[in-house]
Amino acid sequence: MILPDATLGVLGGGQLGRMFTLAAHAMGYRVAVLDPDPHSPAGMLADQHIAADYRDHAALQMLGDECAAVTTEFENVPAESLDFLARHCPVRPGAEAVRIAQDRIAEKSFVRDHDLATAPFVAVYEAGDIEQGFSELEPPMLLKTARLGYDGKGQMEVNTLDEALAAFGQFGNPPCVLEERVELAAEVSVILARGLDGETAVYPVGENHHVGGILDTTLVPARIRQETADEAVDMAARLADGLGYCGVMAVEFFITAQGALLINEIAPRPHNSGHYTLDASLTSQFEQQVRCLCGLPPGDSLLLSPVVMVNLLGDLWADRAPRWERLFRQPQAKLHLYGKRHARPGRKMGHFNVLAPDLDQAIGIAERIRAEL
Missing domain, CATH: 3.30.470.20 (ATP-grasp fold, B domain)
Structure with missing residues (x-):
């Protein structure tokens, strides 16, 4: 067990990191935050704010050396950074869980592989996958980018093959999920x-x-x-x-x-x-x-x-x-x-x-x- 007066680390300085910091302080822990924003909400309250990129190995090394354990406040932190940190201190949740959750294709495949239900979907890596999806799924559908989508961003309703292809191009042709829109x-x-x-x-x-x-x-x-x-x-x-x-x-x-x-x-x-x-x-x-x-x-x-x-x-x-x-x-x-x-x-x-x-x-x-x- 890691007991009070230890320093805990958090990757990300937004509101979730801020509320984590408040909870940790109330329990007697110190907190170090790594976030590139010098005015991040969590960084302003933390005992230490390392203002650096999430891929900065020197900054990650500093965090890992300073902290008894490290967590993250958002899923889009690079999983490789969590792997790096895990060589220096406990990281919870681990990189693999974050890696799955930050990619809709991996996430939905994981859910399906564990015999749990999702909306019908097809993984999209190229335009041909969209054509295949329209032969398997029923419109209306949603095209969602596999990564970096949140709060309704990175998704578009598509009802025809032409609309889906146009949306794919508008997103920049990244990996996506084509998903039936359920009632x-x-x-x-x-x-x-x-x-x-x-x-x-x-x-x-x-x-x-x-x-x-x-x-x-x-x-x-x-x-x-x-x-x-x-x-x-x-x-x-x-x-x-x-x-x-x-x-x-x-x-x-x-x-x-x-x-x-x-x-x-x-x-x-x-x-x-x-x-x-x-x-x-x-x-x-x-x-x-x-x-x-x-x-x-x-x-x-x-x-x-x-x-x-x-x-x-x-x-x-x-x-x-x-x-x-x-x-x-x-x-x-x-x-x-x-x-x-x-x-x-x-x-x-x-x-x-x-x-x-x-x-x-x-x-x-x-x-x-x-x-x-």
């Missing part, structure tokens, strides 16, 4: 923490609502059948076991109009849909990340209250700061801002959680706050 009844996610010995703590299933491809709200507990929730938890745990995972992981699911449960994406890190755990759970997902990184057993994932999490995007700032006093008038609301210097449309600047005795009441309060902001 959705709901989108949900499971957040879990898995320790070194395989002990796993799973949070209640969250119900997610997106606007423009970006997560807008998460409702917990999800308004779905208990049998579906149990199946989602089981599928997520099977994935974590298959990966030999250590850390916090999120699994996003589609629930089809016919009630089928399909795995959409894996996130090898804390997840936006788990931000409610900061206020509504006995152990936050960020404390879990610290615990798993340090070889400690996962904390209790007990839900203390129904909760609604609402994302705050840069669009809200417009020509002035939001009227936070209106949020603070609601005693059941908890505001979390990420310390980002510039608000831009679509940029995640913060979130708020609303806790209430029942979910409908929490939804009502959250909607009022949003309207007043």
Whole structure:
């Protein structure tokens, strides 16, 4: 076990790294952040900020020498950098799990190879694969870049072969996934923490609502059948076991109009849909990340209250700061801002959680706050 007063490292200085840093400090650890942005949200709070590229071996060596163990706050850090760091200190989650999650082809193939369901898809490496896909799949479809797609980026709806070929060219002809667009009844996610010995703590299933491809709200507990929730938890745990995972992981699911449960994406890190755990759970997902990184057993994932999490995007700032006093008038609301210097449309600047005795009441309060902001 790595105990308090040790230094923990995190690759990435965004809001997830910032909340990891806050959790680690509360537990008595020091934190070193490696991020190229000199003004990164996590770097501003960390005990040490190494402002360097993620492929900079000298910087990685410095981080590995300084830290008792290292984690990552986003999946697009080069897996080779994690391999390099692992020669100097424990890295959790490991490079192979991150390598799979950062490539949609590898990710969906891994899910399918473990007898778990995804939307029907075809891997695309060249134009001929798109033609093959249109002989196997039914439109409408989505063409998604295999790498670097998030928050609705790197994907396009295509209904004809010509549209798909044009989208492939517009993306620059990178490896892609051609996927049937399924009719959705709901989108949900499971957040879990898995320790070194395989002990796993799973949070209640969250119900997610997106606007423009970006997560807008998460409702917990999800308004779905208990049998579906149990199946989602089981599928997520099977994935974590298959990966030999250590850390916090999120699994996003589609629930089809016919009630089928399909795995959409894996996130090898804390997840936006788990931000409610900061206020509504006995152990936050960020404390879990610290615990798993340090070889400690996962904390209790007990839900203390129904909760609604609402994302705050840069669009809200417009020509002035939001009227936070209106949020603070609601005693059941908890505001979390990420310390980002510039608000831009679509940029995640913060979130708020609303806790209430029942979910409908929490939804009502959250909607009022949003309207007043």
